[in-house]
Amino acid sequence: MFVEAIDAILQDQFTPEAVRAIEFGGNAAPAWQALAAAGFLELLAPEAAGGAALELPDLFPILTTIGRHAVPVPLAQSIVARALLARAGATVPTGMVTLAQSCRLDSDGSLVCAYTPFGTIADYVVAGSADGLLLLDCASAQREASGVRGSQCAMLRWPAGHPVTPLPGVDAADVQTWGAALHAALIAGAAARVGEMTLQYCQDRSQFGRTIGKYQAVQHQLAVMTEHIAAVTVAAEIAFATTGTQPLRLAAAVAKSRSSEAVQLIAATAHALHGAIGVTEEFDLQLLTRRLHEWRTTHGSEACWAAVIGDASLADQIAIVDFARGVAGNTC
Structure with missing residues (x-):
């Protein structure tokens, strides 16, 4: 049921022309809002929290469907990030959330998430650290696109002293x-x-x-x-x-x-x-x-x-x- 429903909305929202437009700076907000309104961001959330409480075997065909459509927004990442944040007891923010590949402190004290998927458009980044899970607001970050044509990956850098509170229960x-x-x-x-x-x-x-x-x-x-x-x-x-x-x-x-x-x-x-x-x-x-x-x-x-x-x-x-x-x- 979920696979057919999400396949239909992805076909509607992410035609090849729409994918190209978003890749090169077009507005992804309307398509994202359609996905959020349909409840697809809460597939792993418990029913008590308004989610679908899917098991991992049920999530797999949904993720492969997302891959088939070359979706140019962090839909798969947001589904997972929201589940990780819920496990850590954090308030899940609205907006596009992606997963950081890595997170490090540079010598100048700045916090860096290198080559982050959808780093050019994400509203938040969830990163793992030795102390727990980090939820980082991209509005405070400097974004540096990868430079690869059509890629939405970017290096994200938060200045020294940016407040970060690790959330226990989930690690890197x-x-x-x-x-x-x-x-x-x-x-x-x-x-x-x-x-x-x-x-x-x-x-x-x-x-x-x-x-x-x-x-x-x-x-x-x-x-x-x-x-x-x-x-x-x-x-x-x-x-x-x-x-x-x-x-x-x-x-x-x-x-x-x-x-x-x-x-x-x-x-x-x-x-x-x-x-x-x-x-x-x-x-x-x-x-x-x-x-x-x-x-x-x-x-x-x-x-x-x-x-x-x-x-x-x-x-x-x-x-x-x-x-x-x-x-x-x-x-x-």
């Missing part, structure tokens, strides 16, 4: 784990849509008297891409195969590592099979593949999370097949 590891899990789900959704677009193009485009999808070389590339998309989907789903509102760290590590690893092959194959049209700004494929490349490194690349998996495997000192079964069964 919780935020990073959630960031990895939700971006694995977003990658799975976007990758599936890229696969569908590529297959359709290969069925429509003709060369030398027949559609290019009839050529064995093209079929081989489609098959390999499809295998990776399926693997990404299964890996991402593992991160949400548990109860409560916090993914398990090792399952999230597997999900993010596998999904990030597949990004380059999926995006490259899609662009290769689309030919010259695939690299143009006017064609919608780039709305998804740009995000795939951005999400690949957001909240940790495959190399980052592979180290977590390797350390856990060595610590368990069991056969790798039993280790994998344990992760898939959420017993680690």
Whole structure:
């Protein structure tokens, strides 16, 4: 029910033209207000607080749907951030809330959240620290965009002395784990849509008297891409195969590592099979593949999370097949 409802509103609010407009400075407020009015920001909140009280397995297809639509506002991040703030006992603010990848104090005393997803438009940032959860008002921050065309990531800097009160109950590891899990789900959704677009193009485009999808070389590339998309989907789903509102760290590590690893092959194959049209700004494929490349490194690349998996495997000192079964069964 929720998936169909959110898919309908995303199709209505975030057409490719609307996505392009918001990416390049257009007003995102009307679309955001439509999402908030529909109650989609409170999917993880308890029913007593006016939420849907969804379990993680029910949230997964919603996140993949968000990924499919290349949503240019922090919808997925706000859903998670609001759940983290509620767990910490904080008052949840109105407006767009995103998750910081990191938070540090610079030598001049300023507080910095580097390469923050949706940092150009977010109203608030939720960041993890050693002392607890931080809720930071972006109105007080200096924003420095990443400089990548169409990207909404930015470095956020608060001046020295900016008041910050850590909220206990949630730590930096919780935020990073959630960031990895939700971006694995977003990658799975976007990758599936890229696969569908590529297959359709290969069925429509003709060369030398027949559609290019009839050529064995093209079929081989489609098959390999499809295998990776399926693997990404299964890996991402593992991160949400548990109860409560916090993914398990090792399952999230597997999900993010596998999904990030597949990004380059999926995006490259899609662009290769689309030919010259695939690299143009006017064609919608780039709305998804740009995000795939951005999400690949957001909240940790495959190399980052592979180290977590390797350390856990060595610590368990069991056969790798039993280790994998344990992760898939959420017993680690």
